[in-house]
Amino acid sequence: MNESDIIARLRAHFPRIGDDAAVIGRQVITNDMLIEDVDFTLSIPLELIARKALAVNLSDLAAMGAKPQYVLIATGIPASVDAMQLTEAFIKAANEYDIEIIGGDLSGAEKLTISITAIGESDRPLLRSGAKPGDRIYVSRPIGASAAGLYLLQHGWTLTDGPPTVGYATKEFALSAIRRHVDPEPEVALGMKLSAIAEVTACIDISDGLSTDLHHLCEASQCGAEIERERIPTFPDLLGSGNALGIRPQDVVLHGGEELALLFTSSLRESELSARAGRPVYAIGRVTKGRDVLLNGEKLEARGFDHFRGGGAAP
């Protein structure tokens, strides 16, 4: 039993299920739940927890190419958390992301629980299912930092500091990675641009890890993929400082979750797509006719995050 069995069962009854968000006409709707000690700990300030809870939902809308408009926020709040402070954090984050809070629910709980529903719209929602053999496979930005940051937080680092023995450059890298983990940026502007480029054929956000999300995209599009390790853009200094800190760069790049980078496909070449998107995007391989997902010619297993098997992405 794992997550994909459950999604397959739901899809058999409700075919609209299975993308990053549901499409109803021009409207795109998603929801995600974050739970204390599963998805975050209270060592992170409420302001960042609120921002990230919004960000993971906006990232699902970004993957559909939608413009975010509204959110509903349901919270289960333990006695140790100041409910008004959390409310202020959500108001601030919503204003920063320029979205309107239109409703929600408040409840007591043992663990801080945040369930957000985000609603946006798009003239052409991007789906996971449109990739065609021959399309190039793209990643929107360098990846690997989120899982590296999580590893560091679990190994003695805080948001602002680490072991005194670590050198300046390594510390810079570590704090950047931690920041990327606790305050990831959804690719909202890029998603909207990609939605307007007819040659972009499929899109998903990297939330479970590149390997797992590439499998998701290929399954939905009934295709395979060949990607090259050397072409995957990697977070700056991950190879150098990462190794020194005990992180396995290859693993966090291939399998690290919560990146919120976009993974997408297009018939356009890298230079043309970057020009039309108005920023660099990174071609990492090609869509193939078969069903295999290959990395440098070898089978790439989906070793990212499964919400019931837990873990994966172990750096």
Place this chain on the structure above:
Amino acid sequence: MNESDIIARLRAHFPRIGDDAAVIGRQVITNDMLIEDVDFTLSIPLELIARKALAVNLSDLAAMGAKPQYVLIATGIPASVDAMQLTEAFIKAANEYDIEIIGGDLSGAEKLTISITAIGESDRPLLRSGAKPGDRIYVSRPIGASAAGLYLLQHGWTLTDGPPTVGYATKEFALSAIRRHVDPEPEVALGMKLSAIAEVTACIDISDGLSTDLHHLCEASQCGAEIERERIPTFPDLLGSGNALGIRPQDVVLHGGEELALLFTSSLRESELSARAGRPVYAIGRVTKGRDVLLNGEKLEARGFDHFRGGGAAP
């Protein structure tokens, strides 16, 4: 600090907040979260937990007079709960309520957590804010059973049995009340009918208790209310059997939550409104110009459920 302070703070920034559901054009959207050991226990079968989680959301749509269409279901599932069995329970409940599951989220959790977003539509969404002085105040059906059922479950009763010393009629009452608590029926059909009757001016569902929800309606409508205890329809045999079982009938009727009955206002008389609704509805008093909420001439305190103060509705 309580729930209404937080809602007031949110409303100051986001004026659409504050009704049972948010209105975007013809669309009506709500979400509610249920958490194990706060809102239910795992002594209740998953099938009923799933039905109730849907029901409380559909009740919010019913209060807006909307026809339910879609739901997104986010679940945090502990190891002790069979995720596939819960999935089957949601599929069954959605089919019974004739709504489409369009998305959701799956996560591990220590306590079973269910957050549902429900979407419906209405040509004329009913708000809490439309009540006018002189309008009659209505309750849609006899109330008091849900809190009575909760009390019994907390005092040795199960879904199917209680102490052997209890007589036949009392046992019938007790099991009916328990059933009403674990499997409450949202007033979807009535809500849609009321939405089509122009003389229905305001509506809310009784989820926090009659006293609290009447205060909510009066605050939103900037009016007061005078209701009469003798006119409030009471669940059959609550007065007789309830007392014998240790329940305080007056308290569960006035302050018991999770009834999912509708509380609404209209200029129409009881006989005419019942005829046009196609079923009995119960006038319990009048909307007034002042801001007091009175029961038989005395101030009626809002003693129903506050999600941070907890309790209320203590039977």
